[in-house]
Amino acid sequence: MAYVAVKGGERAIDAAHAWRAEARRGDPAIPALSTGQIAGQLGRAVERVMAEASLHDPELAALAIRQAEGDLIEAAFLLRAFRTTLPRFGAALPLETGRMAVRRRISAIFKDVPGGQILGPTTDYTHRLLDFSLLDDPPPPPAPRAEDPPGPMPRVATLLEAEGLLRPEPPGEAPPFDITREPLAHPAPRDARLQGLARGDEGFLLGMGYSTQRGYGGSHPFAGEIRMGAVTVEIIPDELGFPIDIGEIVLTECQMVNQFHGSRTEPASFTAGYGLAFGQADRRAMAMALLDRAMQAAELGEAVTAPAQNPEFVLAHADNIEATGFVEHLKLPHYVDFQSEAEAVRRLRAAARAEAAE
Amino acid sequence: MLARADAARIAAALPPPGKRPHARRLRGPETGLLMLRGRMGGTGAPFNLGETTVTRCTLRLDDGLVGHATILGRDADHAELAAFADALLQHPDFAAPLAETLIAPLAAAQAEARAAIAARAAATRVAFFTLQTMRG
The missing domain is CATH 1.20.5 (Single alpha-helices involved in coiled-coils or other helix-helix interfaces)
Structure with a gap:
């Protein structure tokens, strides 16, 4: 089956686009949305579009959301397309999330985790009741501030590794695989899998992650640690030769800790799945971590029986821009x-x- | 610090056009992509997370000093002003005053913003005193 180019219909297409533009603007009696309003007040949508477009730029993501009338997949498509118009200057040094200015940090496995449980600006404990007071747009009361700043927050994974309970992360500094530059061959290496998951559709990641919890490749996950905050972006410019700080971005990181029964050659220990996402994105980071762990099945000698454990299946279907294009x-x-x-x-x-x- | 500042703030602190060296652009300001990388498990080998827009600018003062800046985002004025400030900060006549009028206030403002966020975060720290007492 193939699409064959056709000619004609220009006037109809122009009219359709004009109608679309009118519909996008909505009732002219109501003020138009600014990209500043979208970036400032619809932050979760902006972050999702940036993740799925694989391009961090809140202003452009806001513009894309406005242009797409809130259709977030279309917005990610617009932003991904814009990305192809720019040259790539290079790569930043790896983001050091251990040095994050933490806004939120929780562990579901250590109540008294060193550094404490910091809820941050979470919706976790809201009752999910519609807040009708927001219809009147009241200014929120100022958030409380506490004087004692949070102390050092060692990673939960590091604590487990120190005890020998968690397989340590193999170190490395090799330039990672880049799925935007090299064709992906299977079995895909873990760096390529993480890149694919990082730009994957949140709904797809969530559904596939959920499938592992429901028994399709289950690995008994615990949320070892979720942290969110600003991380410094550093580069080493050719003309300087030393690292410079070029700003910061907000990230959410999730470390899932999963059961592992050990093997003939290795004593029992926990294994980990890892998720990292732009912005405040617990759901995305957690789903990514579940899938990162599920896709390690073959490497850990587990039976590969479920879709979530099959990197080829997951990575080929996670990208909503490819998927929407083909559908x-x-x-x-x-x-x-x-x-x-x-x-x-x-x-x-x-x-x-x-x-x-x- | 200049990369995290906003363009207007840098512009306001720079000496007025008549009283500062002339600068010539060597490169940019130009916008492009920078690949951001995470580390597997937070501490392991790097992987590509996704790109960000960045804008960079390099310029040279008449007396040969070269200023460079790269900033997140697409604000060309910001990149150029930051590059200019970077060059002036290497200049014997301008470095000290600029450190006082630009860098020190920026450092203070940025530290204050960080502290304000940390204080809000600290207020959401969960205290398990009751549970600890019950268990003890």
């Missing part, structure tokens, strides 16, 4: 294709009728 292209004219299929079906039917008549 939605079915709307485009397939007249020639269909005509040839219809001819074939008519011929077969005619042959069957002739045979029945004999």
Whole structure:
């Protein structure tokens, strides 16, 4: 099956776009949204678009959301397309989340985790009741401040590693695989898998992560640690030769800790899955961590039985821009294709009728 | 610090055009992509997380000093002003006054912003005193 180029219809397309633009603006009596309002007040949507577009730029993500009328997959598509217009200057030094200016840090496995449990600006303990007072847009009361700043917050994973309970993360500084530059061959290495998950559709990641909890490749996860905060971005410019700080971005990191029964060659220990996402994105980071762990099944000698454990399946279907492109292209004219299929079906039917008549 | 400041703040602290060296652009300001990398498990080998827009600028003062800046985002004025400030901060006549009028206030403002966030975070620290007492 293939799409065949067609000509004509320009006037209809122009009219459709004009109607779209009118509909996008909505009732002219109501003030238009600014990108500043979107970036400032719809932060979770902006972060999701940046993640799925694989491009951190809150202002452009806000513009894309406005242009796409809140269709976040379309917005990610717009931003991903814009990305291709820019040259790549290089890569930053790896973001050191251990040096994060922590806004939120919780552990579901250590009540008295060193450094404490910091809830941050979470919705976890809201009752999910609609807040009708927001209809009137009241200014929120100032958030309380405490004088004693949080102390050092060692990673939960590091604490477990020190006790030998968690397999330590192999160190390395090699330049990672880049799925935007090199064709992905399977079995995909873990760095390529994490890159694919980081830009994956949040709904897909969530559903696939959820499937592991429901028994399709389950590995008994615990949220070892979730932390969110600002991390410094550093580069080493060629002309300087030493690292410089070029600003900071907010990230959410999740370390899942999973059961591992050990093998003939290794004593029992826990294993970990890792998630990292732009912005405040517990759900995305947690789902990513579940899938990172599930996709380690083959390397850990576990039976690969479920879709979430199959990197080829997960990575080939996680990208919502590729997925929407292929699904939605079915709307485009397939007249020639269909005509040839219809001819074939008519011929077969005619042959069957002739045979029945004999 | 200059990368984290906003353009207007840098512009306001720079000496007025007549009283500062002339600068010539060597490169940019130009916007491009920078690949951001995380580490597997937070501490392991790097992986590509996704890109960010960055804008960089390099310029040279008449007396040969070169200033460079790279900032997150696409604000060309910000990158150029930061590069200019970087060059002036190496200049014997301008470094000391600029450190006082620009860098010191920026450092203070940025430290204050960090402290304000840390204080809000500290207020959301969960205290398990009751549970500890019950267990003890």
